[in-house]
Amino acid sequence: MTEITNLEITSKDWKVDVKPTWCPGCGHFGVLSAAKKGVIDVQWLPHNTVVVSGIGCSSNIPHFMGGYGIHTLHGRANPVAEAIKLSNPDLNVIVSGGDGDGLGIGLAGFVHAARRNFDLTYIVMDNQVYGLTVNQTSPTSSIGRVTRSTPYGNIERPLNPIMMALAAGATFVARTLSSDGKHFQEVVKKAMEHKGYSFIDALSPCVTFNRVNTKDYWKERVYRLEDTDYKPDDFMSAMSKAQEFGDKVPIGVFYQEDTSLYSDMDETNKRVKNVVKNGAHKLTAETRAKIIKDFV
Amino acid sequence: MVNEINIRISGQNGDGIFSSGETLAKICSRSGLVVHGSRSYQSIIRGGHVSYSVRAANHEVRAPADYIDVLIALRGDSFLVDVPLMMKSGGIVLFDSKGSRIKNTDAPDGVILVDMPASEIASRFSDLKIMMNTVLVGASIALYNLDLSIFTDLLAHTFVNKSAEVISTNISAAEAGYKWAKENVKLIEHDITFTTGTETIFLGGNEALALGMLNSGLQSFAYYPMTPATPVGLWLSKYGPMSGCTVKQMEDEINVANYAVGAGYAGARSACATSGGGFALMTEAIGFAAMIEAPVVFIEVARGGPSTGLPTKTEQGDLNQLFGASQGDFPRAIIAQTGVKDGFYLGHEALNIAEKYQIPVLIASDLYMGEHFETLEDLDFDKIPIERGKLIMDTIPEDQRPYKRYIDTEDGISPRTIPGVEGGQHDAGSDEHDEFGNLVSDRRSGYPEAIEVRIQQMKKRMKKMDYLLKELPAPQVEGASADEAKILVVGWGSTLDTIREARSQLEKEGVKTAQLHIKYVLPFHADEVKEILNTYNDKGVKILMVEANFTGQMARYIRAETSFEIKEKYLRYEGENMLPREVLAAMKEVL
Ligand SMILES: Cc1ncc(C[n+]2csc(CCOP(=O)(O)OP(=O)(O)O)c2C)c(N)n1
Ligand code: SF4
Numbered sequence: 001m002t003e004i005t006n007l008e009i010t011s012k013d014w015k016v017d018v019k020p021t022w023c024p025g026c027g028h029f030g031v032l033s034a035a036k037k038g039v040i041d042v043q044w045l046p047h048n049t050v051v052v053s054g055i056g057c058s059s060n061i062p063h064f065m066g067g068y069g070i071h072t073l074h075g076r077a078n079p080v081a082e083a084i085k086l087s088n089p090d091l092n093v094i095v096s097g098g099d100g101d102g103l104g105i106g107l108a109g110f111v112h113a114a115r116r117n118f119d120l121t122y123i124v125m126d127n128q129v130y131g132l133t134v135n136q137t138s139p140t141s142s143i144g145r146v147t148r149s150t151p152y153g154n155i156e157r158p159l160n161p162i163m164m165a166l167a168a169g170a171t172f173v174a175r176t177l178s179s180d181g182k183h184f185q186e187v188v189k190k191a192m193e194h195k196g197y198s199f200i201d202a203l204s205p206c207v208t209f210n211r212v213n214t215k216d217y218w219k220e221r222v223y224r225l226e227d228t229d230y231k232p233d234d235f236m237s238a239m240s241k242a243q244e245f246g247d248k249v250p251i252g253v254f255y256q257e258d259t260s261l262y263s264d265m266d267e268t269n270k271r272v273k274n275v276v277k278n279g280a281h282k283l284t285a286e287t288r289a290k291i292i293k294d295f296v
Numbered sequence: 297m298v299n300e301i302n303i304r305i306s307g308q309n310g311d312g313i314f315s316s317g318e319t320l321a322k323i324c325s326r327s328g329l330v331v332h333g334s335r336s337y338q339s340i341i342r343g344g345h346v347s348y349s350v351r352a353a354n355h356e357v358r359a360p361a362d363y364i365d366v367l368i369a370l371r372g373d374s375f376l377v378d379v380p381l382m383m384k385s386g387g388i389v390l391f392d393s394k395g396s397r398i399k400n401t402d403a404p405d406g407v408i409l410v411d412m413p414a415s416e417i418a419s420r421f422s423d424l425k426i427m428m429n430t431v432l433v434g435a436s437i438a439l440y441n442l443d444l445s446i447f448t449d450l451l452a453h454t455f456v457n458k459s460a461e462v463i464s465t466n467i468s469a470a471e472a473g474y475k476w477a478k479e480n481v482k483l484i485e486h487d488i489t490f491t492t493g494t495e496t497i498f499l500g501g502n503e504a505l506a507l508g509m510l511n512s513g514l515q516s517f518a519y520y521p522m523t524p525a526t527p528v529g530l531w532l533s534k535y536g537p538m539s540g541c542t543v544k545q546m547e548d549e550i551n552v553a554n555y556a557v558g559a560g561y562a563g564a565r566s567a568c569a570t571s572g573g574g575f576a577l578m579t580e581a582i583g584f585a586a587m588i589e590a591p592v593v594f595i596e597v598a599r600g601g602p603s604t605g606l607p608t609k610t611e612q613g614d615l616n617q618l619f620g621a622s623q624g625d626f627p628r629a630i631i632a633q634t635g636v637k638d639g640f641y642l643g644h645e646a647l648n649i650a651e652k653y654q655i656p657v658l659i660a661s662d663l664y665m666g667e668h669f670e671t672l673e674d675l676d677f678d679k680i681p682i683e684r685g686k687l688i689m690d691t692i693p694e695d696q697r698p699y700k701r702y703i704d705t706e707d708g709i710s711p712r713t714i715p716g717v718e719g720g721q722h723d724a725g726s727d728e729h730d731e732f733g734n735l736v737s738d739r740r741s742g743y744p745e746a747i748e749v750r751i752q753q754m755k756k757r758m759k760k761m762d763y764l765l766k767e768l769p770a771p772q773v774e775g776a777s778a779d780e781a782k783i784l785v786v787g788w789g790s791t792l793d794t795i796r797e798a799r800s801q802l803e804k805e806g807v808k809t810a811q812l813h814i815k816y817v818l819p820f821h822a823d824e825v826k827e828i829l830n831t832y833n834d835k836g837v838k839i840l841m842v843e844a845n846f847t848g849q850m851a852r853y854i855r856a857e858t859s860f861e862i863k864e865k866y867l868r869y870e871g872e873n874m875l876p877r878e879v880l881a882a883m884k885e886v887l
Contacts, residue, residue, distance in 0.1 A: 017698070021739050047718045052558075055726070062723050063734060068715040069723035070561055071735075072554065073584050079551035083558030083566075084715065086542050087516055091562070091715050109554075112547040267537040276563040276714070278540045280513025280682050287538050288677060291507065296325065296495045 009043050011036065014066040021060060027204030027215070028058050030178030031125050035065060035094065037181075038188035042092075049092040052081040054101035057132045058125035058204070061096050075106030078113040078122070082262075085118050088276040089263040092192070095122040100130045103139040103159055114168035114197045116262040121191045121198045124161060125178070127206035128213050135209040145212060161201040162242035162254055166235065171196035173238065173255040177222055178204040179215045183251060190253060196261060203251075218249065225252030232256050298486045299353060301329070302361045303436050305429070306347035306378050307370030309340060316368075316429040317348020318669075319450060323437055324352035325498050325671045326446045328491030332357045333498070333669035334873060339523070339607040345373045354488055358635065358670065358793035362877040365484065366390065366439055368432045372398045379403045388481070390414075390435055395428060410481050417472050421465045430466055434473030439484050443492065444474045496673055501636045501790075502527040502569075502666035505595060505659070508643020509567055510539050513682045516559035516566040518544045518552045520574060523607050524663040525597035528569040549574035553581030553594070560590035561724060563687070563714035565647050569595035572614045573604060575621070582656045583622030586757065588724035589702065589710065591650035591657075591685075598662040600871040609871025610663035612789060613845040615853070618658050619818070627653065627708075627760045630818040632660040632789030636670040638815075644680035649767075652685035653760045654709060660817065662844070664873045665790035686711040692719030700731040704752055708759030728753060765819035773828055775799060775810035778835040782807050783883055786829075786862060787842045788814035788850045791874060795842055798879035807887070810837070814850065826858035833860070838886045841865040842879055 014036055022028050039049060049067035053059035055074035062069025072080045081095045095113075102110050102124045113120060129147060130136040136149035140161060145154040165173045172194040176187040184202070191198035203222075205214050225232070230241065230250075238255035263269050272278040283291070301324055305316050314335060321333040329352040338344040351361040364382045367374060369391040375398065379389060385406025391398055395415025403409060412435060418427035430451075437447060451466045499507065506528045509517075517536060519529030529543065536543040542564075546552045552568050559566035570578060575596045585592045598614040600606025618630050629649055633639045642659065650657040688711050692699050701722035703710045710731075713720025723729070727737035728750055736746040774796070775781065783802075787795045792813050799809040812828055832839060841851040841862040846869045851862045866882035868874055 018734055045718075047721055048716060050562075050715045060735070060738070063725070066721065068721050069725075069733075070558070070588065071723060071725045071727065072557075073580055073726055076551070076554040076581070076584075079546060079554040080558030080561070082544070083516060083518070083555040083564075084562040086544065087559045087562040087564040087566075088714075088716060108547050109551050112551070266542060268540065268542040271537055272540045275515040275540050275542055276716070278515075280515060280565045280684065281540060282513065282682065283511045283539050283677065287535075288511075290538070291535055292495070292497050295497045295499055295503075296322070 009040055009045060011040060013046055014039060016064065016066040018063045020064045022057060023208050025207040026057070027127060027178040027206065028061065028125050030181060030184060031123060031202050031204050032061055032064055034181055034184035034188050035123065037185045038192055039067070041185065041189045042192045044092045044192070048090065049094065050084055051094045051096065052077045052084065054097035054106055055132070056098035056101045056130070058096065058098040059101055075101050075104070076109060077101070078106060078109035081120050082113050082116070082118050085120060086263050086266060086269070088274055089269065090274055090277070093120050095120050096125065098131065099124055099126040099128060099140045099161070100138040103161060103164065111168040114165060114170040114199065117169065117171055117196045117259060118262050119195055119197070123188070123200045123202050125202050125204040126161060127204050127210055129206050129210045131206045131209060142212070147209070160242060160245065163239060165199035166238055166242060166255055170199040171257045171259055172198035172253070174199070174253045175201040175203065175251045177218050177251055178202055179218070183224065187253065194256065196259065221247060221249040222251045223248060225250050225254070298365060298484060299355070299488060300357065300361070301350065301352040301440055301488065302363065302365040303368065304347050304349040304364040304378055304382065305368040305370065306345065306374045308342070309337065309344050309346050310342045311370050312426045312429050313346050313348050313370070316433055317350060319454070320350045320433055320436065321498060321669060322450055323442060323446050324350060325496050326450065326492065326494065327442055328494045329353060329488070330355065330357050330673070331498060331671045332360065334360050334664070335667060337608050345371065345377050347378060359797045359876050360668070360794070360873045362875050363387065366436050368436055369398065370396055372396070372400060375401055375403065379407065383407050388439065390432055392428070412476065414473065417476060418469055420472070421469045427465070427469050430469040431473035434470040435477035438474040438477035439481060440486060440488070441483055443490065444471065446492065496671040497675060498669055498671050499636060500527060500667055500669045501633060501639050501661060502597065503531045504636045504639035504672065505633065505643045505661070506531040508640040509593070509647055510535060510541060511677055512644035512647045512680065513565050514541045514567060514647065515564035516542050516556070518546050518555040518559070518568045520546055520549050520552050520570065522571045522574045524599055524666050525569040525571045525574070525595065527666065528595060549577040550581070553578035554584070556592045556594070557581050557585045557588070557590050560585065560592040561588060561714070565651065566591065567593035567595065567647065569597065571597050571599050572601050572617065575614065575617060579621040582628065582658070583624060583626055584726050585656040586626035586628060587726050589654040589712065589757070590724070591654050593646045593650050593657045593659060595659045595661065597666040598660070600869070606871045608663070610873060611845055611869060611871060612662055612843050613849070613869065615660065615817070615845070615849040618660055619853070621658070625754070625758065627655045627757050628818060629655060629657040629764060630660055631657065632815050632817055633665050634789055634792040634813065634815050636668070637672045637675070640672065640675060641680060648680070648683040649764065651687065652683055652709070653764050654685065654712060655760060660789055662790050685709065688713045688720060689717060692717065694719070698722070698732055701733050702729065702731045702753060702756070704731065704756045707763045708756045761819045765821065768816045768819070770821040770824040771812060771814055771816070773810050773812050776808035778832045778837055780808045781810040781832065781837045783838045783840060783887060784810045784812060784832045785840050785842055785883065786812045786854070788817065791842055791844070794874050794876055795879055797876035798883060801876060801880050802883055809883070820857050822857040825854060826860055829858060829860040839864060840883060840886050842882065844868040844874060
């Protein structure tokens with residue numbers, strides 16, 4: 001890693017007055033702190049960065065991050081982010097939200113944003129429970145989990161976010177742990193630097209409603225892919241690695257691939273580069289004539 | 297002696313009916329006529345019975361024709377559908393009993409049946425079945441003595457990318473059909489004058505909206521295919537990239553709407569389009585747009601409901617859905633498209649209103665409106681300038697930071713920064729928020745300060761409706777005054793010209809009529825509408841509501857807004873295009 005000296009953008013630039021409203025000890029604090037370090041590591045200007053979120057405890061993150069923030073509807077962060085990125089590709093766009101938000105109600109948006117390879121960094125703050133609505137099962141809750149919506153235990157197989165992201169065609173797929181600040185910072189930096197759709201499954205315990213998948217629970221199980229000889233350049237190995245989710249849970253980058261970005265291939269952007277900066281214009285006389293010719 | 301051309305071509309899906317119909321329409325347009333083209337079809341890809349009707353004249357023809365004078369019948373079903381419903385004595389049916397294997401040719405008295413060896417003529421030039429259409433179109437224009445060279449020029453234009461042989465066989469087939477008709481059929485007597493050299497754009501209601509928006513600086517459009525709104529997206533997919541507009545087909549309408557909000561928030565002039573079912577999915581995002589004050593135009597082209605309903609039939613049945621879209625009270629504009637040309641200007645107007653007021657603008661259209669075609673004479677591309685309202689692109693001074701994106705103002709509209717503008721950072725919150733965009737829905741909720749913020753922000757947003765209402769033109773009565781009129785017809789949206797034509801037919805019979813047509817549905821000029829209705833009612837003028845839905849949704853709305861109940865209603869919900877003669881009959885019924 002190259003050492004960056006003379007940082008232009010510092011935490012001062014990203015300072016905000018709004019204090020997080022999460023429960024003390026909530027895993028989401030770790031996500032926030034790593035993301036704030038990440039934007040400084042990659043030197044993103046706050047006014048050129050948009051943090052897009054859905055709805056949930058996790059989705060409150062834009063208010064605490066700084067930069068431009070848009071706190072959308074439940075499950076809708078991805079399509080909103082796609083529009084922002086395609087309209088103004090010069091912006092840095094972070095997408096964030098809970099596992100319920102992104103893998104439940106917002107699943108379609110996530111899958112399609114990923115397969116289109118928009119240049120977005122999507123952090124799913126995965127606590128395996130619905131926090132804001134006060135303890136129901138989520139798409140990633142493990143079998144047998146007792147929540148208020150599953151008083152007799154969860155009987156649905158959990159969705160595997162890493163496999164899901166890989167299958168959808170995300171070009172950067174990683175997992176990290178909110179309590180491992182250093183690892184998170186490294187992963188989020190790589191994700192932000194990646195040109196394409198980056199997906200991070202951020203294990204981020206809910207201290208209030210999930211007494212099973214706690215910080216200690218993960219500490220005992222995770223190991224870093226970087227410490228092994230695993231190489232994140234092969235799709236099939238990534239798929240099989242993704243299935244490891246039990247006594248041992250790998251964290252780190254599962255997969256990374258360089259391929260064309262949606263916004264680079266889009267016909268309009270090829271012609272005008274950035275529609276917001278290009279501005280709103282009347283048809284030119286030439287285009288007008290061309291259109292009229294087709295309809296007489 | 298007739299003063300209009302009225303030709304319909306009908307057959308099965310896959311017979312090339314629409315392209316032949318469009319060719320006919322363009323021949324008329326290139327002959328200097330005002331043209332109206334409309335289609336009828338079903339929700340299948342092959343088979344079924346479809347038609348394309350062309351109405352053309354020297355005078356304004358802006359509604360579907362009451363009757364057809366020439367029917368090109370490509371299938372036996374033409375004699376079951378088009379002949380009995382749309383033809384009367386003197387009308388001509390061109391068909392090929394042998395080539396099309398048509399046995400039953402029942403027709404009303406006086407209808408002239410012309411059994412033409414079209415298939416055999418076509419086979420002289422090509423094995424392709426479609427060549428028969430060319431022969432028949434040639435024959436039909438001969439009946440009106442239209443200039444054959446206009447047709448052959450059009451064929452050359454249409455097949456410009458094909459081989460010279462394709463062009464020449466088509467031209468030969470057209471000539472042969474034309475010649476046959478001239479020699480074998482008594483031509484139609486008319487007093488229509490044809491002029492050549494005119495180039496008038498011929499567009500559908502959907503495409504006119506698209507063209508209007510594109511000429512008004514549209515920068516982002518999203519859609520998910522749904523009849524009858526799809527043509528807006530298809531048209532823009534082709535032409536958008538030529539004028540700085542990205543076009544995105546999304547995975548569903550929920551995400552279409554949210555995408556459109558994201559684009560509006562990012563500073564792109566943004567719109568999306570759908571029909572009833574898709575609109576139902578979009579609704580949550582409409583309130584979201586209003587809440588974060590992002591400008592977006594939502595186009596709703598209604599088809600027959602409920603549920604997936606009548607996918608290829610028309611209805612004005614979604615008005616209640618537009619009123620009720622999304623939870624809570626928020627500012628929104630609802631504007632009904634009243635014509636094809638109106639659509640072109642409405643495309644400009646809707647985007648301007650959305651950006652000036654930072655609100656969602658809903659355009660109410662329907663299948664008839666979106667999918668019929670008209671020649672648009674004298675389109676003025678410079679008439680409506682692009683207005684972006686209080687959009688701030690310059691760096692925000694230090695003393696205004698952190699930026700109050702939702703600052704309370706006189707008119708409720710706050711200066712809007714977009715991502716990329718230095719110092720303009722804020723959070724656009726879909727939860728209730730303060731002037732900075734910070735939430736008052738969580739920790740602060742219930743505290744006196746949060747209650748004040750809630751009241752301030754609700755009032756701020758809703759104030760925009762008052763200012764918008766002042767800007768919108770109030771509806772005015774067309775036609776006779778309350779002293780003279782015998783009947784006042786009230787309508788909205790797509791029926792404008794059909795009602796106009798029905799009225800003019802009644803006027804010809806010596807009955808004075810008037811018409812009140814609603815275009816700006818929300819905010820609503822309740823006082824003006826009430827005044828008009830009371831004035832006519834007080835003078836004993838009969839008042840008739842005409843709309844294409846079962847419950848009289850607009851009549852109910854008018855009653856709610858003005859306390860005036862329109863008792864007489866002509867309500868249509870079977871899905872077919874409303875014809876002037878049908879409105880005329882309804883008018884006569886109440887007189
Ligand atoms: C359309 C819609 N449905 C339901 C809700 C209620 N809701 C708010 S947050 C939430 C789930 C939150 O869970 P998750 O996304 O996992 O985030 P967490 O709170 O656990 O961080 C739900 C169901 C909503 N706001 N909107
Ligand atoms: S409920 Fe859970 S997820 Fe929500 S803030 Fe509290 S600890 Fe965090």
